Amino acid sequence: MLIVMNHEATDEQIEAVVKKIRDHGLDVNVSRGVERTIIGAVGEERKLEPEMFDPMPGVDYSMHIVKPYKIVAREWHKADTVIDIKGVKLGGPQIQVIGGPCSVETQEQMDLSAQFVAEAGCRLMRGGAFKPRTSPYAFQGKGVEGLDMFRRAADKFRLPIVTELMDVRMLDTFLEYGVDVIQIGTRNMQNFDLLKEVGRISTPVILKRGMSATISEWLMAAEYIAAGGNHNIIFCERGIRTFETAYRNVLDVTAIPMLKKETHLPVIIDPSHAGGKAWMVPALSRAAVAAGADGLLIEMHPNPCEAWCDADQALSPAELKNLMATLRGVATAIGRSA
Ligand code: PEP
Ligand code: MN
Numbered sequence: 001m002l003i004v005m006n007h008e009a010t011d012e013q014i015e016a017v018v019k020k021i022r023d024h025g026l027d028v029n030v031s032r033g034v035e036r037t038i039i040g041a042v043g044e045e046r047k048l049e050p051e052m053f054d055p056m057p058g059v060d061y062s063m064h065i066v067k068p069y070k071i072v073a074r075e076w077h078k079a080d081t082v083i084d085i086k087g088v089k090l091g092g093p094q095i096q097v098i099g100g101p102c103s104v105e106t107q108e109q110m111d112l113s114a115q116f117v118a119e120a121g122c123r124l125m126r127g128g129a130f131k132p133r134t135s136p137y138a139f140q141g142k143g144v145e146g147l148d149m150f151r152r153a154a155d156k157f158r159l160p161i162v163t164e165l166m167d168v169r170m171l172d173t174f175l176e177y178g179v180d181v182i183q184i185g186t187r188n189m190q191n192f193d194l195l196k197e198v199g200r201i202s203t204p205v206i207l208k209r210g211m212s213a214t215i216s217e218w219l220m221a222a223e224y225i226a227a228g229g230n231h232n233i234i235f236c237e238r239g240i241r242t243f244e245t246a247y248r249n250v251l252d253v254t255a256i257p258m259l260k261k262e263t264h265l266p267v268i269i270d271p272s273h274a275g276g277k278a279w280m281v282p283a284l285s286r287a288a289v290a291a292g293a294d295g296l297l298i299e300m301h302p303n304p305c306e307a308w309c310d311a312d313q314a315l316s317p318a319e320l321k322n323l324m325a326t327l328r329g330v331a332t333a334i335g336r337s338a
Contacts, residue, residue, distance in 0.1 A: 001041040001048045006060040009037060013058025020056070024048060036060070046070070069219045071226035072233065077264045083204050083232050085180055086160045088123045090204075090234060091266030095331050095338040096295040098162050098181075098268070099320055100126035101302075102310035103139065104146035110153035112302040116317035118157040121324045124181070125150075125159040126297060130166045131309060132187050139308050144170075147177045162206060162297070168197045179203065186211050186238060186273075189221050199228020206268070206297070208236045211249065215258055222265065235259055235267045236297060239274030248276025248313070251284050256291040268295035272313045278304065281315055282323050289330045289338070298323070 003017050017039050018028045026043035041048055045066060053062040067073055082091040090096045099122035101113050110127065117125050129146030131139065142149065147163065154161045160180035165171060166188060174182060181204045188194055189210035198205050205225055209218050222233050237256065239249025251274035259267045271284035285296050301307040301314035315323065324338070331338035 001045040001050075001053075001062060001064055003039040003041070003053045003062040004060045005037045005039065005058050007036050009058030013056070014039065017053060017056060017059065020052065021048070068216070069223040071231065072219055072222045072263045072265055074262055074264045079264060081231070081264045081266065083234060083266060085124065085204055086158075088160060090268075091294050093336050095289055095293070095327065095336055096124060096268075097122045097324060097327065097338070098124040098126045098295065098297045099300045100162075101307065102272075102299050102314065103128045103131050103308055104142050104150050105308050107149045107152065109302060110149045111156070113300065114153040114157045114159060116300065116302060116320065118159060120300075120317065120321040122298075122320070123159070124162055125154045125157075126162045126183075126299070128164050128183075128309075130164055130170065132164070132166055132185050133309075144173055147173065147179070151177050165194070165198070168194055171197055171201075175201065175203070181206055181234070183236075184208060189213055189218065192221075192224055195221060195224035196228055199225040199230045202230055202232060204232035204234060205230065206234045206236050208238050208270070209240065209252075209255070211239075211241045213240075215255060215262070219259075219262060222263070231265075233265050234295075235263070235265060236270055237267070237274075238270035238297075239276075247274075247280065249274050251275065251287070253287055253291050256288065256293050260292055266294040267292075268297055269293045270297040272297070272299040272310070272315075276313050278313055278315050278319065281313070282319075282326065285323060285327060286330050289327055289336075290334060292334075296327075 021028050021041045026041045029040040031038045050062040082089050099117040104127045127150050131141035162181040164183040164185050183206045186208045239251050242250045269288035271281045299314045300320040304314040307314050327338045
């Protein structure tokens, strides 16, 4: 951390800053320039915050020099992290597509979905049993019964399951049902208690980007999970809120190279919640893979018109199959496979 004193700072004011840094167990390096003095705090500076120094007399401003996140940072872990989900490797050369309905509805719908997901060549399956809906009167998900239906359907095709956890009180149930990947949804990206709880287990976590979250806030949210010991974190960009109203959200493709630079963890894209329209999903998926995404989270329903949730963005089984074939071509063009 650097503390820049203003040009009128007195020796007493400089001494007070030095003492505060030492009181926190860090060393100090004082650099007296012609116009101003700069004080460097040397050591584990993440313990310090600019707000500890900014209000002190004689201080102009202060700032961190290291990034506030560490475990998730590429700076400290150069190699890409590959997450093994029951033998399916996410983050390596092979692109993984997680297909399935927005929500779990019936056993028949889940059985058909699992069959179509497997037939299309996807190696993981999605489906929400607990749904974060804008309206309290909308379908809220089948709950635990939904987890059971999902598990039965996916097991027939040996597909690992991805499903959203909204409430820490359901975590034990998720573990009982052997949920393979826990999804933390957009609306919970900064639910820090939830992040801490999934940080205490080892189940892989998909951390969706908050709809108005900055890259730095998103990385810090992941650091919460990592700080608890769970390093199996997958970032998922799902579109952000902007001034545009022509589509549901704006897919931030720029986030892919940015995250790839900042973190060693896998990055996937959810084109379904980004565009909000099934016809946009193939184009956004191709863009995501071309830009370096490690995987995709795609909504597919056996009968999209009848979907209980997000019907307009669900691919049909045939559309998912076609998309998978196209993605193989894009992946090959950039030296990967799908
Ligand atoms: C979902 O994937 O089912 C979902 C609710 O997505 P998001 O949290 O991105 O809105
Ligand atoms: Mn959905």
